[in-house]
Amino acid sequence: MARMILLTTLSILVLAVSCSFAGAADGARLKLATTTSLQDTGLLDLIKEKFDEKYNVSLDVVSGGTGIAIQYGERGDVDVLLVHDRERELKFIKDGQGLERRCIAYNYFYIVGPKDDPAGIKGLNASRALAAIMEKGQKSSETVKFVSRGDNSGTHSREKLLWKKAGLNYSLVNSSGPWYIDAGQGMGATLNLANEKQAYTLSDMSTFMAYRGNLTLVPLIEGGNDLLNVYVAMAVNPAKHPGVNCALASQFINFLVSDEGQDLIAGYGIDKFHRSLFSPARGNCTLIGCSAAECASPTAASCAAA
Amino acid sequence: MQEIWNGFLRAIDLIITLNPQVVEITTRSLFISLSSAFLAALICVPLGGLIELRRFRGKDALVNLIQTLYSLPTVTVGLIVFLLISRTGPLGSFGLLFTPSGMIIGQAILVSPIMIGLTITALAAVSVQIKDTAKSLGATEMQIIAVVIKEARQAVVAAVLLGFGRALSEVGVAMMIGGNIRGYTRVLTTSIALETSMGNLELSMALGMILISISLIINMLLNRIQGR
Numbered sequence: 001m002a003r004m005i006l007l008t009t010l011s012i013l014v015l016a017v018s019c020s021f022a023g024a025a026d027g028a029r030l031k032l033a034t035t036t037s038l039q040d041t042g043l044l045d046l047i048k049e050k051f052d053e054k055y056n057v058s059l060d061v062v063s064g065g066t067g068i069a070i071q072y073g074e075r076g077d078v079d080v081l082l083v084h085d086r087e088r089e090l091k092f093i094k095d096g097q098g099l100e101r102r103c104i105a106y107n108y109f110y111i112v113g114p115k116d117d118p119a120g121i122k123g124l125n126a127s128r129a130l131a132a133i134m135e136k137g138q139k140s141s142e143t144v145k146f147v148s149r150g151d152n153s154g155t156h157s158r159e160k161l162l163w164k165k166a167g168l169n170y171s172l173v174n175s176s177g178p179w180y181i182d183a184g185q186g187m188g189a190t191l192n193l194a195n196e197k198q199a200y201t202l203s204d205m206s207t208f209m210a211y212r213g214n215l216t217l218v219p220l221i222e223g224g225n226d227l228l229n230v231y232v233a234m235a236v237n238p239a240k241h242p243g244v245n246c247a248l249a250s251q252f253i254n255f256l257v258s259d260e261g262q263d264l265i266a267g268y269g270i271d272k273f274h275r276s277l278f279s280p281a282r283g284n285c286t287l288i289g290c291s292a293a294e295c296a297s298p299t300a301a302s303c304a305a306a
Numbered sequence: 307m308q309e310i311w312n313g314f315l316r317a318i319d320l321i322i323t324l325n326p327q328v329v330e331i332t333t334r335s336l337f338i339s340l341s342s343a344f345l346a347a348l349i350c351v352p353l354g355g356l357i358e359l360r361r362f363r364g365k366d367a368l369v370n371l372i373q374t375l376y377s378l379p380t381v382t383v384g385l386i387v388f389l390l391i392s393r394t395g396p397l398g399s400f401g402l403l404f405t406p407s408g409m410i411i412g413q414a415i416l417v418s419p420i421m422i423g424l425t426i427t428a429l430a431a432v433s434v435q436i437k438d439t440a441k442s443l444g445a446t447e448m449q450i451i452a453v454v455i456k457e458a459r460q461a462v463v464a465a466v467l468l469g470f471g472r473a474l475s476e477v478g479v480a481m482m483i484g485g486n487i488r489g490y491t492r493v494l495t496t497s498i499a500l501e502t503s504m505g506n507l508e509l510s511m512a513l514g515m516i517l518i519s520i521s522l523i524i525n526m527l528l529n530r531i532q533g534r
Contacts, residue, residue: 031404040504045488062404062485076393077403189503214505243393243401 027056030248031078033069034061035154036186038082038231041210041277043268050264051255057248065153065186073097073234076241080249081234084154084204086289089232098234099246099302103290104256105231105265105278109158110208111221112191113200118143121200126226127166130159133200134168137179145199148174149190150182154229159202162226191215204229206277209269230288231278233257238303246303254297257281313511320512332516335474335493338406342413343470350418350469351462354425355451359437369426375419380478387412388482404485409493412479417469424468428461429454460531467531471524475517 038044039061048059062072066083073081074097081098083089092098111121111129119136121129136144149156160170174180181199183190187207194201195215208219221227233256235249255261262280269277281288285295320328357368389395391402391411402408432454440450455462477495484491486500494517501510 058490060404060485060487060490062487076398186503188505192503192505211505241393243399 027052027058028245028248029058029060030080030245030252031060031062032080032082032252033072033078034063034082035066035069035084035231036063036188037084037155037204037207039063040186040188041206041269043206043265043278044082046268047256047261047264050260051252054255055248055251059252065149065151065155066157067152067154073236076236076244079236079245080252081236082231083234084229084231085157086230086232088157089234092234097237097240099237100233100235100250100253101294102233102253102257102296103230103281103285103288103294104233104253104261105281106284106288107205107229107278108223109155109227109229110203110205110219111200111227112194112203112208112215112217113220114198115216115218117220119200122220124221126221126224127162129221130162131166131168134173134176134179138177141177141179145179145181145197147181147183147190147194147197147199147201149187149202150184151186153187155187155202155204158227158229162202165226191217206269209273209275209277212273228288230281230290235303250303257295257297309507310511313508314515316508317512317515320509321516325512328512328516330489331492331494331497331513334406334491335495335517336520338409338480338493339413339470339473342410342473343417343466345410346414346417346421346469346473347466349414350421351425351455351466352451354422354465355429355455356447357422358426358429359447359451359454369423372419372423372426376423378416378419380416380476381482382478383412383416384478384482387415387479391483403483404487404491406484406491409480409484409491412483413473413476416476416479417472420472421465421469424465425455425462428458428465431461432457464528464531467524467528471521474520474524 034044040063044061048061051057051059062078064072066085066088069078069081069083070088070092072078073092082104089098089101093101111126113119113121119133121132124132130146133144133146137146148159163170163173174182181193181197183193185193187203188211190201191203191208191211192214195217200220205222233253235246235253236244238244238246256265259282262282265278266276266280269275281290281295285292357365387408388403391397391400391408393401393403402411436457437450437454440453445453475495477499480486480491480493480496481499484493484496486492486496492500494513498510498513498517501507501513
């Protein structure tokens with residue numbers, strides 16, 4: 001009996017091994033750490049499909065907030081990053097951790113909330129809206145609540161920036177009462193939570209659109225420079241981390257800024273959401289605060305020089 | 307309630323039609339957890355035998371410690387293994403992070419205490435006479451351990467299966483070490499976490515049902531072995 005079980009177990013093992021390796025790609029692997037919005041909306045699945053096919057590689061996508069993605073980069077655990085937090089990106093480049101910062105796409109953040117807008121933020125600018133939510137929330141946390149990502153992501157960074165612009169100290173905001181809910185989760189889960197609690201939250205436009213079907217929340221504040229959301233690709237510096245695949249990372253960034261990549265980004269979501277979820281950076285570089293060089297193809301030489 | 311029922315129906319549909327995505331994730335899950343259980347068993351069963359047979363100071367304390375580690379939090383193991391195999395860690399040069407191999411190592415570490423502990427318990431139940439007889443016939447220590455393990459094989463197999471069950475159902479190591487990469491390190495538990503956070507509750511239910519079914523099979527095997 002025991003022998004039979006052992007044999008069965010072993011044969012399942014052998015079967016499983018052969019199955020799992022039969023389907024594996026034999027090309028190189030490129031490790032990408034990305035912010036959740038590009039993954040959860042499905043855009044990266046499309047990009048992966050095209051990129052894998054074109055270069056016979058396998059793009060391995062690890063999805064998390066911008067905070068953890070940049071940390072993976074700093075540890076040399078991934079080859080390339082897709083993130084959206086300008087300050088941390090610039091620091092990453094300045095510290096010599098990254099190369100080839102390229103703006104690839106943009107859209108806007110939304111402040112979303114219950115349809116009846118209990119804090120009356122409609123028509124305000126983003127930072128004033130947050131201040132209004134806090135003021136009403138402190139008075140009556142039953143009716144006015146705000147859910148924060150609270151996970152060091154790019155969206156969380158932007159929220160903190162908006163509090164700062166409103167003249168408020170974030171750590172005080174964070175601990176000022178039950179109206180402020182620290183979710184500590186990704187954008188999708190945060191939206192679901194905000195929906196359950198009929199609370200306000202800050203969301204990138206694309207994730208909100210992708211989840212809209214399950215939500216009763218509506219966008220109350222959209223557009224404006226305060227809510228501009230720029231997605232950026234960076235290669236991890238091989239001089240700091242000898243294990244990373246800089247050549248393939250550059251190739252990936254090249255693919256993203258190429259016409260083919262920009263067309264993929266521009267067209268994504270039209271069939272499903274009747275509008276594109278991301279605008280390509282191409283042609284809008286100045287508008288989104290990127291230099292011309294930051295929209296151009298990376299030079300292949302920079303990996304070798306590093 | 308409607309949601310649970312729909313999820314249940316969808317789950318059955320996905321399983322019966324052998325949905326490629328579901329099959330792929332299930333196969334990978336089985337492969338990774340079986341490999342980790344196999345790897346752990348290779349090390350833990352002889353090690354358990356050694357601990358059981360030898361007499362040394364602090365043996366009771368060691369066994370106590372091992373038993374405490376049965377409930378080792380999976381995220382803690384995940385974190386420690388992450389720090390070890392991350393590029394900046396001591397084993398970074400092997401590039402194991404975000405690979406199935408890394409997951410196998412992590413899960414093997416996770417289930418080691420259970421396997422060692424249960425092996426010790428299993429071998430302790432073997433009568434002293436068998437050990438003494440083997441010894442008097444001139445067996446080496448390794449030979450004695452082999453004889454005792456053979457004698458207690460059912461309980462040892464049960465220990466290994468239990469370890470396999472824990473590896474299969476854990477999510478901490480799989481998420482932190484594997485990174486939940488689609489088509490590469492995505493397994494049943496990490497899929498459930500992801501699909502739930504994305505609101506695809508029916509698919510989550512389906513994957514959850516598969517996980518429970520596998521656990522059920524393991525449990526039936528365990529009962530079968532122990533009932534003999």
